Amino acid sequence: MSTAPVIDVDALNVSYGDFHAVKDLSFQVERGELYALLGTNGAGKTSTLEVVEGHRAASSGTVRVFGESPSDRGAVRPRTGIMLQESGFSPDLTVAETVRLIGRLSGRTDSAERVLGIVDLAGKAETRVAQLSGGEKRRLDFATAVYGRPELIFLDEPTTGLDIQSRDALWDAVEELRADGSTIVLTTHYLEEAQQRADRIGLMHHGVFRHEGTVSELTRTLPAAIQFSLPAGSPTPPMHPGPVGDGAYQIETFDLQADLKQLLDWAHAHGVELHGLSAAPTRLDDVFRAIDAEPALA
Numbered sequence: 001m002s003t004a005p006v007i008d009v010d011a012l013n014v015s016y017g018d019f020h021a022v023k024d025l026s027f028q029v030e031r032g033e034l035y036a037l038l039g040t041n042g043a044g045k046t047s048t049l050e051v052v053e054g055h056r057a058a059s060s061g062t063v064r065v066f067g068e069s070p071s072d073r074g075a076v077r078p079r080t081g082i083m084l085q086e087s088g089f090s091p092d093l094t095v096a097e098t099v100r101l102i103g104r105l106s107g108r109t110d111s112a113e114r115v116l117g118i119v120d121l122a123g124k125a126e127t128r129v130a131q132l133s134g135g136e137k138r139r140l141d142f143a144t145a146v147y148g149r150p151e152l153i154f155l156d157e158p159t160t161g162l163d164i165q166s167r168d169a170l171w172d173a174v175e176e177l178r179a180d181g182s183t184i185v186l187t188t189h190y191l192e193e194a195q196q197r198a199d200r201i202g203l204m205h206h207g208v209f210r211h212e213g214t215v216s217e218l219t220r221t222l223p224a225a226i227q228f229s230l231p232a233g234s235p236t237p238p239m240h241p242g243p244v245g246d247g248a249y250q251i252e253t254f255d256l257q258a259d260l261k262q263l264l265d266w267a268h269a270h271g272v273e274l275h276g277l278s279a280a281p282t283r284l285d286d287v288f289r290a291i292d293a294e295p296a297l298a
């Protein structure tokens with residue numbers, strides 16, 4: 001089996017007139033990975049994905065999907081499922097007709113009943129799209145993306161507007177596809193989903209990656225926090241904690257386990273009880289907030 005990446009983006013630039021939306025972006029997505037392309041509003045995620053999906057020409061740079069140009073739709077489209085943020089379904093078609101039509105256009109084969117079963121829309125097969133709720137339309141969109149079990153699936157904000165049961169069902173279906181070897185590219189503003197699901201994350205801001213790596217590589221870029229309060233008259237604690245209000249202190253650390261141990265050893269040795277002790281690892285949200293606070297790179 002080939003070890004070439006499924007997606008290979010090299011020095012991609014996308015400009016709209018004078019506005020440079022994507023700047024020399026390079027990344028690869030390996031077979032079987034779930035790669036999350038995340039970023040602030042206007043970071044350039046959609047512009048990037050439109051090129052990778054073959055919907056937009058690059059201003060410069062090279063993009064390969066399965067080793068082919070994404071504009072070679074005959075080669076790429078049958079192997080690729082796309083769930084867009086806004087579906088363009090015809091309101092007059094039924095749910096089953098929509099799945100069959102999009103399935104036929106994709107060049108993949110499957111059964112409408114199977115994919116509608118995955119998203120719990122089998123009972124709505126003969127309902128017109130115009131009569132679906134917002135969440136049901138999102139589920140139909142997902143069904144068309146996974147029709148034929150494509151090798152590569154783009155999920156653009158897949159769970160927006162879905163209730164918790166539908167979200168769980170969607171992620172179960174994604175995990176099943178991954179077990180079959182499908183590669184997933186996810187964009188979402190629900191960072192906890194990316195934190196939980198992504199093998200790697202590309203975090204964009206103003207057209208460039210501010211970070212790329214696994215969740216733990218990204219969260220290691222910021223310190224974790226240990227917080228506690230001390231009873232009156234306690235000796236000075238180690239590691240120079242800073243006050244954070246209400247008599248509480250905070251230690252910022254890149255080595256949570258070692259520093260927590262040092263603090264607990266100190267408390268034990270001095271017979272001090274640490275009140276409200278908490279040790280919080282860095283979350284993806286924190287990394288996001290930190291990059292959003294930075295100025296744009298030139």
Ligand SMILES: Nc1ncnc2c1ncn2[C@@H]1O[C@H](COP(=O)(O)OP(=O)(O)OP(=O)(O)O)[C@@H](O)[C@H]1O
Nearest residue numbers: 016017019021039040041042043044045046047048
């Ligand atoms: N057709 C266009 N013409 C001019 N500017 C555009 C066009 N499409 C996008 N842009 C600009 O390019 C930048 C990147 O937009 P893009 O849609 O790629 O960002 P995004 O990361 O997907 O954002 P969001 O999270 O808000 O969806 C934005 O500043 C946007 O205003």
